[in-house]
Amino acid sequence: MSTQRELGAIVLAAGLGTRMRSGRAKVLHELGGRPLVRYPLAALAPLGPARVAVVVGHQADAVRAAAAAAGLPDLRAVVQPEQRGTGHAVACAAPAFADFAGDVVIVYGDVPAIRTETLRALVDTHRRDGAGLTLVTVRFEDPTGYGRIVRGPDGRVTHIVEERDATPAERAITEINPGIYCVRSEILFPLLRELRPNNEQHELYLTDLVALAARAGHAVRTVTIDDADEVAGINTRAELARMEAATNGRRVERWMAEGVTFEDPATAYVGPDVIIGHDTVVGPNVVLRGRTRIGEGCRLDGTAYVVDATLADRVHLRFGSVVEGAEVGADAILGPFARLRPGTRLAERVHIGNFVETKQATLGAGTKANHLTYLGDCEIGPDTNVGAGTITCNYDGFAKHRTRIGARVQIGSDTQLVAPVSVADDAYVGAGTTVTRDVPAGALVVSRVPQRVVPGWTARRRAMAAAAKAGTAPVAPAARPVVAKAKAAKPKPAKRNVKTKPVARGRVRSRARRKRR
Ligand code: UD1
Ligand code: MG
Numbered sequence: 001m002s003t004q005r006e007l008g009a010i011v012l013a014a015g016l017g018t019r020m021r022s023g024r025a026k027v028l029h030e031l032g033g034r035p036l037v038r039y040p041l042a043a044l045a046p047l048g049p050a051r052v053a054v055v056v057g058h059q060a061d062a063v064r065a066a067a068a069a070a071g072l073p074d075l076r077a078v079v080q081p082e083q084r085g086t087g088h089a090v091a092c093a094a095p096a097f098a099d100f101a102g103d104v105v106i107v108y109g110d111v112p113a114i115r116t117e118t119l120r121a122l123v124d125t126h127r128r129d130g131a132g133l134t135l136v137t138v139r140f141e142d143p144t145g146y147g148r149i150v151r152g153p154d155g156r157v158t159h160i161v162e163e164r165d166a167t168p169a170e171r172a173i174t175e176i177n178p179g180i181y182c183v184r185s186e187i188l189f190p191l192l193r194e195l196r197p198n199n200e201q202h203e204l205y206l207t208d209l210v211a212l213a214a215r216a217g218h219a220v221r222t223v224t225i226d227d228a229d230e231v232a233g234i235n236t237r238a239e240l241a242r243m244e245a246a247t248n249g250r251r252v253e254r255w256m257a258e259g260v261t262f263e264d265p266a267t268a269y270v271g272p273d274v275i276i277g278h279d280t281v282v283g284p285n286v287v288l289r290g291r292t293r294i295g296e297g298c299r300l301d302g303t304a305y306v307v308d309a310t311l312a313d314r315v316h317l318r319f320g321s322v323v324e325g326a327e328v329g330a331d332a333i334l335g336p337f338a339r340l341r342p343g344t345r346l347a348e349r350v351h352i353g354n355f356v357e358t359k360q361a362t363l364g365a366g367t368k369a370n371h372l373t374y375l376g377d378c379e380i381g382p383d384t385n386v387g388a389g390t391i392t393c394n395y396d397g398f399a400k401h402r403t404r405i406g407a408r409v410q411i412g413s414d415t416q417l418v419a420p421v422s423v424a425d426d427a428y429v430g431a432g433t434t435v436t437r438d439v440p441a442g443a444l445v446v447s448r449v450p451q452r453v454v455p456g457w458t459a460r461r462r463a464m465a466a467a468a469k470a471g472t473a474p475v476a477p478a479a480r481p482v483v484a485k486a487k488a489a490k491p492k493p494a495k496r497n498v499k500t501k502p503v504a505r506g507r508v509r510s511r512a513r514r515k516r517r
Contacts, residue, residue: 006102007123008185009049012089012206013037013067013109014057014080019235025058026234027109028066031244032251032272033289036234037063039112041070044105046116047123051100053093054109055080085203086179087195094189103127104188106206108179110234113247118225119180125223126182132218133187133210136180138225145235146176147207149222157220159211164200175224177207178231187218247272263302277313295330309340312348326358329365347382364407376400377419381407387431389414406441 017026027037037054044052054067057080064077080092090106097104103126105119118136126134135157137149147160148170160177161170191212195204214220225231234240251270252262259278262268269287270276276288277295283302288294292306295313300306302319309323311332317323318335325342328334332350340352343360350363353370361375364382369375371388377400378392390411392403401419405411409423412431423429423439430446439445 005127006050006100007047008051008097008100008102008104009044009047009053010090010093010104010106011037011040011044011052011054011067011109012086012106013063014055014060014089014092015083015110016058017110017235020237020240025063028059028062029234029240031112031234031240032247034272035066036112037066037109038070040107040109040114041067041072041075043114043116043119044107045070045072047105047119049105050074050102051097052076053078053096055089055092057081057083057089085195085197085201086206087192087204087208090206091189091192091195091204094192097185097189100185102185104183104185106179106181106183108233111179111231112234113230113232113243114178114180115230118223118230121225122180122182122223125221129219129221131182131221132184132216133213134182134221134223135210136178136225136231137175137222138178138228138231139174140176140228141174143171143174143176146178146233148173149175149177151175156214157210157222158214160207162199162201162205162207179206179233180231181206181209183209183213184218187213187216191216283319301336304335308342378403378405378417380405381409381425383407384409384411386411387413387415391416393418412446 013027015026020026020029022029028035031039041052041054051074052072053076054064056063056077060079067077068075076096078093078096080089086108103123105123107114122134122136140146145163147162148166149157150159150161150170150173152158163171191209194212195208197204199205210220229246232239232243234243248269249265251272252265252268255270255276256262256265260276261281263282264284267285268282271289271292273290274288274292275294277298279296280294280298282300285303286300287305289306290308292308293310295311295315297314298311298317300317304317304321304323306323308325309328311317311328312330314331315328316333318333321335321338323334323340326340326344326346328346329348329350331348332346334340334352335354337354338352339357341357341359344358345362346352347363347365349366351368351370352358355371356369356373357375359376362379364380364384366382367380367384367386369386369390373386373388373390374392375386376392377394380386384405384407393416394400394403403417403419404422406423406425406427408426411429412433414432415429416434417423418434418436421435421438423435424441426442427439428444429435429439430444430448433445433447435445
């Protein structure tokens with residue numbers, strides 16, 4: 001009958017949340033990495049409400065922005081300038097519903113575990129029974145802190161009493177008010193005007209609406225649910241921590257049911273927007289946050305922090321890695337102790353090893369950077385090997401510059417690439433090179449201080465030290481000329497180097513010198 005009626009919703013989020021003892025508005029505190037206020041809004045969204053108002057007050061702009069991120073189409077923020085109670089908060093939303101006729105769901109912003117199914121059951125019962133006001137109730141073993149549901153001899157709800165206003169007999173009631181209501185708009189706003197602050201807090205309590213509706217002869221109905229955890233309110237940091245553990249635990253259970261192995265479910269933290277493919281194994285102490293997507297058959301060894309990242313199938317994330325805003329191709333191996341920063345794009349089979357940092361870096365298939373390396377603002381082709389201690393010098397103190405490295409390139413250890421610079425396909429960069437100019441395809445580039453060999457130096461140095469200690473004649477003058485002689489011999493390639501391509505070295509050096517001149 002009444003399914004034609006429009007559905008509206010009001011979420012209360014104006015309070016500071018004194019019991020949190022925080023400078024931050026309570027609904028901005030995060031659960032699973034998301035501000036609390038987003039949860040009731042997200043639960044409402046599938047019901048397709050034609051109009052939703054969020055009542056803001058403390059840190060209104062920040063709360064408004066957090067609420068907008070829930071992505072509801074017609075979301076209006078209304079300001080409650082002074083927090084005069086939950087009833088006053090709903091009254092502040094009246095202008096946003098001036099031209100609205102339908103059923104209005106009211107949810108408190110501090111009830112983050114609320115599910116769409118419960119809200120749907122609330123609206124369905126309300127409409128089926130043609131009720132004026134319907135509310136969710138639940139039995140709590142320990143009802144401390146909650147409003148108690150008072151029923152008359154016929155079992156009908158007569159009113160709600162807040163704990164601080166309750167008699168000992170009323171306090172013994174275990175059926176409580178989780179703060180989730182559905183009210184016909186035609187009675188909601190007129191009845192709100194009748195609220196009086198006759199209570200210990202001198203506030204206008206939304207809960208008093210129940211007695212007003214019942215007394216005015218409107219049908220008051222209840223939907224009683226079994227799951228106490230779903231409607232627990234967050235008023236203190238301890239409650240927030242308990243809720244974090246409980247909701248996280250449920251998500252981990254859900255992913256285990258979907259075929260994901262957690263080696264230690266108690267230390268796995270999985271955000272509400274995370275997706276994990278089946279047959280993936282998650283080790284201990286792993287934090288998965290934001291819009292993280294993990295493919296099938298992946299292995300996360302343990303102690304990892306992964307935010308807004310996409311890992312394709314069969315990625316192996318070794319121990320102790322941090323991955324933020326990165327895309328990782330199939331069969332890649334990362335870590336241990338790797339740091340992938342935003343804008344990292346790794347194709348399939350890339351290896352990123354220990355103490356390697358990447359940022360705004362695109363690496364082609366099969367490319368490897370296994371040790372002690374910084375790759376920032378760069379593109380690297382496929383099958384390239386980046387040696388230990390390679391650094392893209394992307395920042396000159398004024399601007400960031402890009403490094404381009406082609407396919408099948410060998411970058412020797414301890415190489416600095418001073419951007420902007422490029423190394424074309426199949427080039428070889430000798431160890432210890434500072435690349436300052438573009439390297440053509442297939443070329444060898446090396447820039448290195450020539451090696452000096454001073455035979456017998458150590459023995460003389462030790463003899464000198466021993467003589468100084470014993471107070472005998474210094475041996476030093478004898479040692480120095482040897483070093484000086486060696487210095488004079490500098491331009492000749494050192495004898496020991498003859499074994500390792502002396503011709504190539506000489507050529508590269510002289511060619512480079514010619515070019516510079
Ligand atoms: C409220 C209920 C209580 C219920 C409990 C469930 C009232 C009077 N009491 O108590 O019966 O058992 O929730 O969790 O409603 N808010 C405003 N403006 C205000 C006051 C509050 O927007 O002036 C918002 C808060 O930001 C919060 C929500 O309303 O999101 C609930 O306020 P809170 O102070 O937490 O109420 P409780 O004491 O928990
Ligand atoms: Mg509360």
